[in-house]
Amino acid sequence: MPVAVKERLLDLIDKNHQNYCDIVNYFMNSQITQHAKERKAAIFLRKEIQTLNLDSLEFPLDLNKIPEWLCNDNKVQCSEYQLYKDRRSSGGEREYFKNVSQAFEFLIKVAPVKRVDGAWLYSLVHYWNDPIFHELIQIYVEELGLGLAKSNHVSLFDDLLVKLGLEHFVLELEDEYYHQPAIQLALAYAPPEFIPEIVGFNLGYEQLPLHLLITNYELNELGINSQYFNLHITIDNMDNGHADLSIKALEKIYKKFKDKDSFIEKMKIGFALNNKGLSSRQIIKNLNSEALVVNILKRKALVGNVIHNDKCKFNNRSINEWLSEPNLVEEFVELLIEKQWIILNQDPEQSRFWKLISHEEGKMYGVFNATEKQIIHDWIAGDYFKQSHSKYKKVSSTSSAIDEFMFSYLADGELETLQQQISESGNLAVKINKLLPYLAPHAHHKEAGLWCTQRFVDYLFPFLSEKKSSIH
Structure with missing residues (x-):
């Protein structure tokens, strides 16, 4: 490694970052070691936790009451959504995006967090040989689309931005839009002591919020491909989706912890970290064309x-x-x-x-x-077309999935080398540990990352491999 590059990396590692965008870039830098990121994650998370206000957070301290509490919240969200649809069917106007421009602005401003979708679970893939983490690892690889570009959540959202011509706008966003992504990436590299916080964060993030349902409805109405948002509605369900897997994982992991009260308290902290930074609701409320x-x-x-x-x-x-x-x-x-x-x-x-x-x-x-x-x-x-839905200049929706990755003539041979190493090894642990770095937030949606995700799924979740084949 050139001296100048090494000095820059050391500066990044030791720097006391003052803004969230720098922190996001730090965690997404492939040249910085796992150990250095873990150290940074622990420091950053402790600072974030110190500023949490838990007094107003409603959260059951009895494990047995959590599933019912989450189920009731899900029912409330669905009821509110039904009321929304009733208002719309009675002639009510869109309540989030009055035009295409506002939808564009929303997509731009949520891009930093959508580009790290599922990242908070990455640290748990390193515990792949412990069955109590398998539900959470399953959620992670499903966020990664089981290694298929057309199902990988980050690929889907990036593809949407590119097709709408919005990717350059993201570069101009203020630092506040990187607060929540920084938290999710810190959890991605958090040391084992933060496992309860990761469980709690995931529990909150995998619930079905009202804003997701309405966003999906109105984007589709405006002619914008809402596949990314619709996918989250279908897989985050309480019956057999990610919300259900989150509860099963919670119950298994809870049993392993000796200090039950401490686990619940730390899990509550993780749940509260969902509320840090700008939420989708806040972004929608403050749209400014x-x-x-x-x-x-x-x-x-x-x-x-x-x-x-x-x-x-x-x-x-x-x-x-x-x-x-x-x-x-x-x-x-x-x-x-x-x-x-x-x-x-x-x-x-x-x-x-x-x-x-x-x-x-x-x-x-x-x-x-x-x-x-x-x-x-x-x-x-502005309000000129307020009463007409038909006069908006709609963006052409595309039903075509992202093209499967083809051979890159600019590739450096890294994937070929990795494929050879995997095929030559007869040791499952060696195979998986070679794959894990490519499942990281900065890598999983790229060519090598997609291939490694598929192999990881083949080795650890054969039944998901069959699901992947059916998607094809």
Whole structure:
């Protein structure tokens, strides 16, 4: 390893990270060792736990009451969803996303947490030879799609972002959107002392929330492929899905712990960690289309601040001058609204700015891609299309699954070497321990990770291998 690279890695390991995005990048860095990540995870989790407020958290301290408590919560969520559907069938409007743009914004802002889906269970795969962890490990490999790209949750969500043209927006997110992902990744590398917290976190995360049901409904209605969200509805069920497996795992692991009260208390802490960071409900409540539009225009300003005609001036500034400083863009947008180049809550065709960017004869035609124009269109239209579901410019839904990974001509031979090592070894423990690093959050959705997940499933869960074949 080059000296400069090694020094950078040592700096990352020792650094007292001040923001969550750095912490996420740390855990997703393939060059940092498992041991270093475990040390970082323990330090970070202890700090997070210190700031928890458990007083207002409703959680049964009697193990026998937990299944009934969770079942009752599930019934409440389903009842609330039925009331939602009743409101919609009676003519009520969408309650989460009034247009495609708002749905886009939601998908952008939940991307950091969706890209680590299931990560909190990764540390448990290292206990593969202990049957009491098998239910939780099963949940993890099912989150990984049993090694199939078209079923791997991270692959599914990344594929959705790419097809909608949203992946670049994620790079501009504020640090607060990385708080919950940082927690999930810390649990992914947590040392054994945090097993009760992982069990508790998983118990909370695998329940069926109302927001997931409504999100799935409204995305589908807007023409956006909701397969990722629908998949979570079907597999997180209380009968035989992940919620059921979570309870079975809890009961088995609980029996092994000598200090029962301590286990329950630590599990409650893990359950409470679900509430750290921005929730989906909070994100939906705070959707801000104008801020998204301003960010788009700021990005365009970086390359467009010298190419406009200086004859057109607003408040004695040319367009080039307005775009020369990103901090002026928001004021410039307000000025365009004031001068009625943009007329909000009306048909966008009434706005001069929209014609400039959307009509072939417009001087800015081609500057904005289809996704950016959709966002700008919906922001301008606002409540204009409020009573009509048919006039939204819908995003084409695709029913095609992610293409199976093909041979990469740029591959470094790592997978071939690994395949040879696995085939040559007759020791199951050796085989599995070679696979485990590729099941990590940063690797499982890539070519080698998918292959390793399939082999891991073949070795540990043969009955799931049969399920995988039926998916094919």
